[in-house]
Amino acid sequence: MTPALPLAVLGLVDAAFSGFRAYAGRDARIRKHRANLRAALRGLTVGAVLLLAPVLAAAVLLLTAVDPARTYAVLAAGGTGFLLPLTLYAAATLLSLAAYFVLPFRAGTLAMVVGLGPLTLLRPLALAAACLGSVLNGGGRASLLVGVLAGAAVLAVEPAVHRRWYRDVHR
Template sequence: MNPVLPLAVLGLVDAAFSGFRAYAGRDARIRKHRAVLRASLRGLAVGSVLLLAPALAAGSVLLLAEDTDRAYGALADGGTGFLVPLGAYALAVGLSLAAYFALPYRASTLAMVVGLGPLTLARPLVVAGACAGALVAGGGWTSLLVGAVAGAAVLCVEPYVHRRWYAFPA
């Protein structure tokens, strides 16, 4: 299985959520759908650019490899190992979001506090676990390198969007 497409989708969805988190709490208006959409699109745009870094790292690994097929196989194995913790994390976030939107007010607030809050704080640990998964799954040091570049890219989206657009009150 080639993990590139699922990893790219997860990275872009995470970037959109990072843009939203960079904006969240900055505006007291009741109707702020446009501002939320704009913040999410900003995160998506920044994430799209930053996620070129792991693609370039993987391309460099393949260009510099003596045995391209072996290097591709190692990157694919590492990508699968990287995907497993991220997929479990995305499933937990998805279930928390579903509970937030589907349950009554008090229960949805509890889902937010118990689920989404701690999961947001755990993001860097999950990314570190994904990097370890890339190494352990047989990807080797090259997969760890590409995974670390990808992890740094997704973790940099929210701070960049915050500093670029939301650091000062409007």
């Protein structure tokens, strides 16, 4: 099985959360579900566009390869290596989110502050670990290129959404 689909899902979910983070804290209204959803959809849209870069890079690598089957195998191995650290990171994030929703208010808030706060700051390190995992799993330069492009894409979503829609929001 190719790791492309799980990686795409992780990238798009991360993009939606990035859109939410770009908006979070900028609106003092109590009922802001629509605004939160709009921000997440903006992040998802920007992320989908930015994640086309690694997809196109992989396509170019495959189309220009002397041995496309070998290049595909290398990219798949690299993608699997890229996926492993990100799966651990996503599991920790989901555990923190689950604690927030399941635990009583104070404990849930603590789980959010102790879990999601540091995990958000660790995103670049998780992506660096994913790139390293890609190379160590046999992906070589080709998968490292695709991984770096994917990492740069997901890290660029939040600043892009913030700059485009939320730079001057004061309510």
